[in-house]
Amino acid sequence: MTQVKLPKIQKMPADARALSVLRSQIVDGSIAPGSRLTEIQLSEEMGLSRATVRTALHQLGKEGLVKLVPYTGWTVIELTPTDIWELYTLRGAVERLAAQLAATKSDEKSVAAIAASFETLRRECEIGKPTSIAEADFAFHKSIVNAASHERLVMQYELIEQQIRVYIHSSDALISDPIEIVAQHEPILRAIRDGNPSLAGELSERHNLVEGEKLTSSM
Amino acid sequence: MTQVKLPKIQKMPADARALSVLRSQIVDGSIAPGSRLTEIQLSEEMGLSRATVRTALHQLGKEGLVKLVPYTGWTVIELTPTDIWELYTLRGAVERLAAQLAATKSDEKSVAAIAASFETLRRECEIGKPTSIAEADFAFHKSIVNAASHERLVMQYELIEQQIRVYIHSSDALISDPIEIVAQHEPILRAIRDGNPSLAGELSERHNLVEGEKLTSSM
DNA sequence: CAAAGGGCTATTGTCGACAATAGCCCTCAT
DNA sequence: ATGAGGGCTATTGTCGACAATAGCCCTTTG
Numbered sequence: 001m002t003q004v005k006l007p008k009i010q011k012m013p014a015d016a017r018a019l020s021v022l023r024s025q026i027v028d029g030s031i032a033p034g035s036r037l038t039e040i041q042l043s044e045e046m047g048l049s050r051a052t053v054r055t056a057l058h059q060l061g062k063e064g065l066v067k068l069v070p071y072t073g074w075t076v077i078e079l080t081p082t083d084i085w086e087l088y089t090l091r092g093a094v095e096r097l098a099a100q101l102a103a104t105k106s107d108e109k110s111v112a113a114i115a116a117s118f119e120t121l122r123r124e125c126e127i128g129k130p131t132s133i134a135e136a137d138f139a140f141h142k143s144i145v146n147a148a149s150h151e152r153l154v155m156q157y158e159l160i161e162q163q164i165r166v167y168i169h170s171s172d173a174l175i176s177d178p179i180e181i182v183a184q185h186e187p188i189l190r191a192i193r194d195g196n197p198s199l200a201g202e203l204s205e206r207h208n209l210v211e212g213e214k215l216t217s218s219m
Numbered sequence: 220m221t222q223v224k225l226p227k228i229q230k231m232p233a234d235a236r237a238l239s240v241l242r243s244q245i246v247d248g249s250i251a252p253g254s255r256l257t258e259i260q261l262s263e264e265m266g267l268s269r270a271t272v273r274t275a276l277h278q279l280g281k282e283g284l285v286k287l288v289p290y291t292g293w294t295v296i297e298l299t300p301t302d303i304w305e306l307y308t309l310r311g312a313v314e315r316l317a318a319q320l321a322a323t324k325s326d327e328k329s330v331a332a333i334a335a336s337f338e339t340l341r342r343e344c345e346i347g348k349p350t351s352i353a354e355a356d357f358a359f360h361k362s363i364v365n366a367a368s369h370e371r372l373v374m375q376y377e378l379i380e381q382q383i384r385v386y387i388h389s390s391d392a393l394i395s396d397p398i399e400i401v402a403q404h405e406p407i408l409r410a411i412r413d414g415n416p417s418l419a420g421e422l423s424e425r426h427n428l429v430e431g432e433k434l435t436s437s438m
Numbered sequence: 439c440a441a442a443g444g445g446c447t448a449t450t451g452t453c454g455a456c457a458a459t460a461g462c463c464c465t466c467a468t
Numbered sequence: 469a470t471g472a473g474g475g476c477t478a479t480t481g482t483c484g485a486c487a488a489t490a491g492c493c494c495t496t497t498g
Contacts, residue, residue: 064279
């Protein structure tokens with residue numbers, strides 16, 4: 001009965017695996033923005049058929065990570081300042097809703113999860129490497145989104161987060177003061193815990209706009 | 220030089236055509252929610268290969284209009300009350316941002332476009348059929364989204380609108396009083412024209428929550 | 439030398455066939 | 469009668485081959 005089912009990534013159909021692998025590599029920067037990808041080369045490297053890889057690429061296209069140029073090839077997205085502005089304004093809108101919903105429910109379990117991820121963030125801000133801090137930052141935001149119990153919201157958020165990660169990795173733009181990070185996030189947690197939807201929403205939106213500003217101004 | 224290029228739908232690659240056709244049929248209700256679709260049957264009906272149809276179906280899957288059941292087939296989404304709640308809350312968040320941006324720019328051309336679509340809406344509310352009113356309603360909302368000049372916002376909005384249309388057509392849920400429709404939309408236009416982002420955003424969000432409530436309560 | 443035209447190549451677009459599998463139905467034992 | 473077990477069928481999953489095309493290079497011509 002102690003059957004673990006961790007290796008789910010191994011038992012997936014081939015196209016889903018290809019999708020998962022390619023997505024990881026793009027998101028973590030192993031495949032750089034602007035890279036040219038061809039179906040044949042990828043299929044040879046991954047030991048899969050072209051059709052299978054092609055399916056995965058089309059999915060990534062819908063996720064906004066790659067672009068198809070007809071009869072010529074695929075390229076990994078390159079994010080311009082305008083794209084960053086789009087991503088952060090959109091994330092602001094999405095997280096505003098998430099925070100509103102989380103604060104409305106103010107469900108004990110969800111609040112605990114958010115509080116936990118905030119604690120991790122605080123700890124990382126004191127002793128952690130920049131990348132660990134950034135990771136904890138993402139985790140905190142995601143815990144709020146999860147607390148909203150809103151499937152479409154989660155999906156939309158993940159698409160945005162992916163693209164932001166592409167940019168972060170390609171530019172090493174981790175320019176925030178650890179102390180300010182804590183100061184920016186703590187009030188959000190408090191507003192959710194206090195069951196104050198409009199404040200939680202407002203703070204979340206503003207936080208994203210501020211972060212977006214920082215990034216675009218440093219480009 | 221008087222070369223018209225209307226028939227763009229004719230010159231598209233086959234997979235894009237299949238995508239376009241299937242999407243239209245699902246969104247306008249010709250293919251009912253819950254319908255079972257099989258790649259072979261569709262490919263025969265459309266005179267295309269299975270692979271081509273399959274590509275289109277995967278795209279529709281990413282758009283959230285169909286769901287794939289492994290080794291069994293595809294089904295058109297059926298929207299539950301929870302789905303409607305998700306759609307309208309999400310649309311509220313998206314349109315809030317759109318209205319904020321539109322009001323911030325308060326760009327002459329965009330405002331004119333929004334005002335024009337509002338006039339159409341007002342006219343349809345007086346003399347039009349319910350379906351024309353609903354269409355003008357959608358057009359008004361979209362004109363605001365377009366005014367934001369935000370590509371990802373537009374795409375996200377279109378996905379949401381599509382799914383709402385599926386539900387509208389499947390349930391004939393057009394339950395609004397024409398007079399109230401005008402009363403709900405007019406202040407939004409005014410706030411955008413006045414360059415009042417926070418009011419425009421707030422009104423847009425609230426409008427969507429109200430509409431969502433109406434629909435879910437009537438299920 | 440510049441510009442237009444044609445062909446070559448790399449790559450996606452499309453196709454039909456075979457493999458794998460989920461779910462049904464039928465059998466058979468109890 | 470009923471439950472388990474096995475095989476059958478419909479459908480997706482995967483593959484390799486051929487068709488169409490965009491973009492480059494090379495030639496040719498003025």
